Amino acid sequence: MGSPAADEDLPQVLLIRNPPAFTIDGEEQFTSAKFRFLKAFESTLPPHDFLAARAQSVRAMLASGGAVVDASVLQFLPELRLIVTTTAGLNQLDLPECRRRGIRIANAGDVYSADVADCAVGLLIDVLRKISACNRYVKQGFWASKGDYPLGSKLRGKRIGIVGLGRIGYQVAKRLEAFGCSIAYNSRKAKPGVSYPFYQEVQELAAKSDALILCCGLTEQTRHMINKEVLAALGKDGVIVNIARGGVIDEKEMVRCLMEGEIAGAGLDVFENEPDAPKELMELDNVVMSPHCAVFTRESLLDVARLVVGNLEAFFSNEPLLSEYEDD
Numbered sequence: 001m002g003s004p005a006a007d008e009d010l011p012q013v014l015l016i017r018n019p020p021a022f023t024i025d026g027e028e029q030f031t032s033a034k035f036r037f038l039k040a041f042e043s044t045l046p047p048h049d050f051l052a053a054r055a056q057s058v059r060a061m062l063a064s065g066g067a068v069v070d071a072s073v074l075q076f077l078p079e080l081r082l083i084v085t086t087t088a089g090l091n092q093l094d095l096p097e098c099r100r101r102g103i104r105i106a107n108a109g110d111v112y113s114a115d116v117a118d119c120a121v122g123l124l125i126d127v128l129r130k131i132s133a134c135n136r137y138v139k140q141g142f143w144a145s146k147g148d149y150p151l152g153s154k155l156r157g158k159r160i161g162i163v164g165l166g167r168i169g170y171q172v173a174k175r176l177e178a179f180g181c182s183i184a185y186n187s188r189k190a191k192p193g194v195s196y197p198f199y200q201e202v203q204e205l206a207a208k209s210d211a212l213i214l215c216c217g218l219t220e221q222t223r224h225m226i227n228k229e230v231l232a233a234l235g236k237d238g239v240i241v242n243i244a245r246g247g248v249i250d251e252k253e254m255v256r257c258l259m260e261g262e263i264a265g266a267g268l269d270v271f272e273n274e275p276d277a278p279k280e281l282m283e284l285d286n287v288v289m290s291p292h293c294a295v296f297t298r299e300s301l302l303d304v305a306r307l308v309v310g311n312l313e314a315f316f317s318n319e320p321l322l323s324e325y326e327d328d
């Protein structure tokens, strides 16, 4: 690290709020000798006043999942040319506005894909084989008094519909193929070189699947894509797993389907109004939930910190970004 005087000369990176694991084991993870952070959340000024007063000249910012960067924020940042995110999903950003302003974006790239795919498979197995429910049953002492737990359902042979065959979706597909499942998918377009059957319509994919696994980004096109009709097509033996974003499902409709037995179960890491999960789901043994933590392993968070710093250093050195997001 340079002297305090030299630090003053470093370019600033705007930070609206601390990303997860900014500090791990008491150590700050996002440090660099090539930039310093301008921490909006440490100011007593209201956020927009802070941006207007202090951030007019910043050229880069670091945005985590909870930090919404829309036109009302960008209007105060005329010099901004780069947003680096700690997330793979980019629904916290107004992408058209970023494009209009010539702002480049670097996201978490492939850093989380394996962890998220593992988590999707874990949730599916948990719902089918009732692992969490059995765990509660044993711990509550019901085994001796009530006997065996109701039967689960076999994973091998299940027809899996992957919604969004990007990096994460592809890793989910590979894992479930190894478990003896058949795979089909829906995406904006068929992927060249991919032999899994492609369904243009998600409803048709649902009708042909025993489980739908949501791995797509949340956009205006995918918001509530899993609606009443898709859930009806999935049917009463169908399971839904969501490791994408809560808004991809019409959550009210999904809750109704689960309550009325119109689908068989759900494994959910994400919700429409986080950190709230629908209270109706709390009592359902066929629903397994986690608190939007599919990406959170120690290893992934250390990797993402390195990637973020690498992207910011590359930007300030006029070198190619390490994980530039290309909008297609």
Ligand SMILES: O=CC(=O)O
Pocket (backbone or CB within 6 Å): 065, 086, 087, 088, 089, 090, 108, 112, 295
């Ligand atoms: O959900 C987490 C992410 O998009 O990185």
